[in-house]
Amino acid sequence: MYFYRLMVLSIQQRDILLRVFDEFVATWLETPDGRAGLALYERGVREGRASYRGILARLDRGDDVSDEILLHLLPYANTRANVKRGGWIHVTPGLQGDMRREYERRGWIKRKDWSRVANDIFRFFYAALDDPANLDAHVASFSSVPYIKGIQSGILTPILEAVRPKRYAVLNPRVAKTLHHLTGEKFSTSIGEYPTANATLIELVKEVGSELTERAGLRQFLAVRLFNLFSWWSVETSALKGKKVSRSVVDSSVKSDDHSSTKEPQAFYREEGRTSGGLGLEECAAILHTSVEQVKGWRDTLHQKKQMILFGPPGTGKTYVAEHLARLTVGETSGLIEVLQFHPSYSYEDFIQGIRPQRSDEGGLDYPVIEGRFLRFCREARLRGDAPCVMVIDEINRADLSKVFGELMYLLEYRDRSVPLSGDGRLFSIPQNVYVIGTMNTADRSIALVDHALRRRFAFIEVPPDYEILRRFFGEGSGSAEGVDLDGLISLLKGINSAIDDRGFALGISFFLVENLRERIEMIWRTEIKPYLDEYFFDDPGKVEEFRWERVEKRVMR
Structure with missing residues (x-):
């Protein structure tokens, strides 16, 4: 479908940018200080990407990574103290010194909350990097956290740009000010406003990026990073001051996709993307039209075994019971519920991990190891502390369970141990706060046909017709x-x-x-x-x- 799209820069604004950019290249970029800045930027990107991958791996092993998140994924100034502490040094930092000390001094964050803050920051990073198409929803979810005052885009966006520079740009006060000088529009550095500013920055880079890298003689250096450096320089030197021009909209008829998100903000507690609330014991029993004792027995069995299967013939309400038992287990905590359905072609690659072809940014094909639903679920569960997280697997017996579960056969029973995954060899363990509820239609497959090793790891509860x-x-x-x-x-x-x-x-x-x-x-x-x-x-x-x-x-x- 063809429709009109507004260009970020008018012809006049574009000319001003390129003229001032040439000055930036001549007076800073080609100097020793400029080359040192480029080198620091590139080194910071490499270290940031490596830190992100390392934290993912440690998280999968079940390690506490709160300190690493705050120190290695947030951008610190290149000072002796920050280097000594092992902070992530970035050429355009959002933090000048010890974040904990400064935020506690200002009364923004209490000392006891830092672990939760770190986990929520990483949840945002992981969601945004894994699913950039729904950035609005991820930002709304993060913005709803009550104890993140003072954590702005300048602190959060450098790691997003380091890992996925084709989708994310750094937004800090200097970048926002440069955009204002160029476009006449004001941009806030509040994380809640980041999706709008980021879309503008990415579109601007598409419009003029090739010219920027060519004029800088740095075709291998990404334009989104050049613009970040240019913004720092232009504010420091006031190079754009007084050069603002009136907005002159240029319509361009182009083929474009609408990437706007219609998703609601993701709550702490979700069920297949839908928000919901926890249940109490009596309320759950009333909804299920059964006794409190019956529901309490189901709940206690799940808490003790951590994984259970509700089995019975068609039409006995197994899935309905499973979903409400999950809500009862999560209660009013910040836990998570995810519902999925197995089918005959469901595989280990879908559930745990597997190699999937993907188009690269350069237009070719890459073959990365992609995480499956359960690995992603476990990572989110770790970031929610002790809050119970429940995965409901409907019609669990329709898949070949021994093949789908793989190493989980061992880990379901031994939660305190880690094993290397067959896909990429990383160590993985199942968090203690993860619970699994499966439903099994006995008209499809008898329990007797279920793998004995798997049967031993689940509690089986019959749900017969209750007239x-x-x-x-x-x-x-x-x-x-x-x-x-x-x-x-x-x-x-x-x-x-x-x-x-x-x-x-x-x-x-x-x-x-x-x-x-x-x-x-x-x-x-x-x-x-x-x-x-x-x-x-x-x-x-x-x-x-x-x-x-x-x-x-x-x-x-x-």
């Missing part, structure tokens, strides 16, 4: 069963399950837990119950005849 839930559901006002004989329906379901005579294939009750059951029961029976019975009694069609809607209608309708 009393029908009475509780409609008796507590959750739906209307007026015109339906619940006793007759329950008696009919019991008769069907007696004819099936196999607990693994019994007919559940969740088909009928709907609003306005009288108006919907015939369609439910014809489109869901009858086809299920046809499949089960395919070699004895006579049995299905007695359960056709025309024969059972009088038994269930008043």
